[in-house]
Amino acid sequence: MNDACRFFLLACLYGFGACLGYDLLRLWRRIIPHSLLFIHGEDLLFFGGCTAIFLYGVWSQAQGQLRGYYFLGMALAGLVYIWGIHPLLQKSIRFLGEFRSKYEKTVKVTGKVSENAKKSIDG
16 A cells, blocks of 8 residues: 555544543533633543544654644544544444433432432431
8 A cells, every 4th residue: 555545544533532532521511510720621632642643643653744744634534524424323322321410310310319318218
């Protein structure tokens, strides 16, 4: 396989992985609520890590030369992800959010019922 083609496919993998990684980070935030400061810290670490990985790809695969098809590959993979995989993942994220809110409501109701039962028993 031609080096340029392999480099393009690697860039596509990087772009797809970055989009998937950020969606998984968003899913993590939905499951466990975070403070705004913690969210900014996570974003800083995530995008710093993505930058390091992308620059490592440029440095190791293209001998430090920026190639247009490298950025094109990342962008195309990101668009494919956003138009194809992202909507499916969003449905599962919404489902988990609804499940979590129903669970929290159930826990609150169960807690109230148990308090009422304790009062009637202690009565």
